[in-house]
Amino acid sequence: KRDVVVSDVVKHATKACDPNRWYFDTGTNAHIVANKEYFTSLQRMDDSDWNPTVSGFTDSGVAQAEGFGTVLLATMVDEQMVTVFLEDVLYVSRAGCNLFSPGQALDQGFKMSWDQDTKLFGMSKEGTEVIRTTYEHQLWTFVTPNVNGKKAKNSKISTKKHVIVNFTYIRLMGDRGMAKGIMLKKRGKFDCADCHFGKQKRKTFQKNLERKITRVNDMVFADLLIPGVHNGTQYTAVLVVMDGYSHFVTTYLMKSRTRSKVNQLMKQYIAWAERQHGNVLEKL
Structure with missing residues (x-):
């Protein structure tokens, strides 16, 4: 199994580290999380090719990875919240801090950027910047506000959860490669009574709708x-x-729905989209 390597950054991260803060650590070869609430799926280490023994975190020098899985990160880039799934993340409750491995991220399809003037690293996925670091105390970090800021009290891996499951979105995640272990063939599709009623009342879909959208920002x-x-x-x-091309969705929460406020937010989005993708927005 692969050994986990961590750098000296863990010596600078206090044990009372903010659980929402991640350290952008080029010296580690694995993503490591100390807060279980990040995980959307968590598996036992028996199914992992990582060595569960991690050195360098605790006073005794050894900590045990209690599981691995996929986490959901929500970060702020240009005052916009973006989300990204991060796979093959180790859960080490005694780590005391969260480590993001850019080396592992590059192997997972991310692309890294570096701005010499601002001394900032950035990570992009599928052409969209999803992580932008800040430079503090000679370390690069970023904050993810999608957890409640409390460490999980129980370090055991949950085996039972009471949730409401939307099977349509689960199938969609499987089709887009965002989830593992989902049957992709012979799975069938079962519509509820409301769906059948809606199909009886709806108008026929237009068979051909050519919008001539060939790239991002066309429409x-x-x-x-x-x-x-x-x-x-x-x-x-x-x-x-x-x-219209990438189907990337951006949302703005509004306290007032006046025309001036909507126009202001649309101008803000257009400026961000043109700066992000390098081409002018053609049609709105």
């Missing part, structure tokens, strides 16, 4: 969603913007 679709007054939050609307 962008936008819609304003109104969740209702009593939605339990301070927001009254959600502006949803989707690129």
